[in-house]
Amino acid sequence: VEVIFMFPTDLLKNEHRVIEQVLCCLEKLAERCDREGHLDKPAAERALDFLRIFADGCHHAKEERHLFPLLEARGVPRERGPTAVMRCEHDQGRRHVAAMTEAVRGAAAGHYDDVTEFIAEARAYVRLLRDHITKEERCLFPLANQALSSADQGALLAAFEKVEDEKEHGKVHDLYLHLADDLADDLQVPHPEVNITGPVGCCSHSLR
Ligand SMILES: [Fe+2]
Numbered sequence: 001v002e003v004i005f006m007f008p009t010d011l012l013k014n015e016h017r018v019i020e021q022v023l024c025c026l027e028k029l030a031e032r033c034d035r036e037g038h039l040d041k042p043a044a045e046r047a048l049d050f051l052r053i054f055a056d057g058c059h060h061a062k063e064e065r066h067l068f069p070l071l072e073a074r075g076v077p078r079e080r081g082p083t084a085v086m087r088c089e090h091d092q093g094r095r096h097v098a099a100m101t102e103a104v105r106g107a108a109a110g111h112y113d114d115v116t117e118f119i120a121e122a123r124a125y126v127r128l129l130r131d132h133i134t135k136e137e138r139c140l141f142p143l144a145n146q147a148l149s150s151a152d153q154g155a156l157l158a159a160f161e162k163v164e165d166e167k168e169h170g171k172v173h174d175l176y177l178h179l180a181d182d183l184a185d186d187l188q189v190p191h192p193e194v195n196i197t198g199p200v201g202c203c204s205h206s207l208r
């Protein structure tokens with residue numbers, strides 16, 4: 001019998017802390033951009049790279065491919081339920097990331113409109129994701145912890161681990177944890193409270 005010592009949603013929560021760290025970085029970038037009228041292109045590109053690979057590729061993938069379908073299989077309505085709202089917000093986030101990527105390109109070519117576009121998109125994205133994370137942690141995750149059996153929880157942890165394994169055995173995940181810390185140091189943003197490399201880990205990979 002496998003003993004479940006943590007909820008899969010705890011892993012997701014720890015990933016949220018890392019994502020929030022990068023949201024603070026993005027907020028700071030937008031603030032500076034607003035004050036100085038020019039965009040720090042390398043820092044913006046690193047933040048966007050993190051959002052694409054870690055936030056979307058690692059984190060949203062675990063939710064969309066595994067957590068949401070399992071909840072729906074256990075009775076959460078697929079249409080118009082909380083998982084539908086979360087999917088829709090992930091899509092909105094992707095559109096903001098695409099718009100920011102375009103804006104960075106234009107700003108680097110000297111288009112001032114793209115500088116203001118970047119600021120607006122960055123602020124909208126930060127608002128969206130913070131709100132999204134709050135909804136998941138206050139509503140969806142407690143619901144999941146209740147609705148899923150311990151066998152479900154175990155299967156979910158194993159599925160999360162597989163998501164990491166697909167990415168060069170967690171190497172990609174670790175790489176982006178470092179990127180988040182380096183970017184925060186460069187922009188003087190504090191690191192999150194949780195010890196992301198401790199026994200609880202921030203991904204299934206660090207459980208090994
Ligand atoms: Fe989500």
Ligand SMILES: [Fe+2]
Binds near residue numbers: 012
């Ligand atoms: Fe999430």
